Amino acid sequence: MYKLPEDPLQNINAKIDYYQQELEALKKQKEFPFIYMVVALPTTAVFIVLAIVSDGLIDFTVAITGALFFSLLFTCAYLVLYQPNREEMQGQLQRQLSVLHREKNKLEAGLRGEKEVAYILGWLPKQYITLNNIYLSGPEFETQQFDHIVIGPPGVIHLETKTINGAILIDDKGDWTVLRATQNKINREGMDSPLPQIQRHEAILQSFFKEKFPDLSIPTYGIVVMANSRTIIEGQDPHLTVLKKDKLNEYIKSLQTNPPLTQEAIKTIALSLIEHHQDLS
Template sequence: MSSIIIICIFVLLVAFKIWMSSPKNIGKFGEKRVARKLDWLSKEYITLNDILLPTSYGTTQIDHIVVSPYGIFVIETKNYKGWIFGHENSEEWKQSLLGKKRFWGWSSEQHKLRNPIRQNAAHARAVKAILKEIGDYPIIPIVVFADSAELNITTPNHIVINWCNLRSAIKSYRTSCISPEDIKRIVSRISSANITTEGSRESHIRNVQTAQQNRDMAIANGKCPKCGGSLVERRGRYGTFLGCSNYPRCRFTHNL
């Protein structure tokens, strides 16, 4: 009887580990961690979590929006560990992880991720569009990675930090530019625009997956997914990459 209980516990633990290791749950866990950190901000900061806004091309999901007298912070959370390599102008960044231990040492795993700066820029534009009828307010995009991530990135014009530095980065903005009345209007406008209908999140995920598939197919066929131009191989200071033939009108790049 005891052996059956042990086996059941083992199976449950394995199932839980598999469930927790899915990208969706890893991402949600990271968003909850960041939300708890934002809860420690003073009352002059109002946090909105997991916002789904309409856009001209469908919908966009924003992890966190912090409205304050000092600006509107649009935060993208990345629950990644290991070494993160990237440039603010790159289409993709890279994640390097220690893999399995071999007799000669540790192997490494390489994974690609979408440039989160570009991803969050789209979120910031969506917020700006939602608020255009009530005013033009400063929007500060921030990309935040897990503390277990070692950031090896070049982003002189953007804020990309670890979780532990998030609150201090937000609090470094001290110039008041939004009145208490406007803060209430901003929060009300974003909250009313937030899409909460049943099935809307699932539809958003399907649209994102379809867009990613179309993008990958275009690149595989040597076409720019942004403008339809031809992709040509170029060499820059960070190595070889694919660039759009319509440069500088189109600045799409893809790492090789």
């Protein structure tokens, strides 16, 4: 059984390669005229020989007509048995490839967005430590991916990066809607709020700190970061902090905690999170 890679991008590339090979194999299958010629030539030769050896019992015209008829019959039978629904299968493969390419483009855009946010976070003051692409779990929680975790004087900030091309409308209930311009019209699409994801991350971090640092008060903050510079945000989520990437560092530096975490505590927390990281690559 073929095993797909764990990495999502490698997984999609493997599927694309597989479907592309299947499509190329279908395209290489011979067309009706070629198959008919391959069948007709030897069949006609056999019927002509039969006409000759029959000593006049089989007329040449009848022999050639019979040869052409049986050639057509054999060709159709071959196509039905060995190349059924060829055009339909090609259409299905092409549609599947189209879906996979869209998923790949979306995933690659997300990865680029995460890299851009990681670069921006790298310009925070030295007392901040940034961890990127961290996988953490808790006793009661399954493993979750954290795009970025920043440990600094205000506490621990966990960030979820979103790469969305279009405008995001957020109402006062925290419902998200995406507007995208396609072919001279605006498409309105619903979108899941990142709130459950942020809450899962928050629960894992709180559980982890309670176990590892029971005597230390560690404030946590969740931020949703829009990595696409063209994204337009209209409205404010009542439950979430949503920022564009260019506003991120200033916001983090503006956070205040009394008393702030010491540099020793910041390093200890960062090392502990790294040790707890589960490499799923």
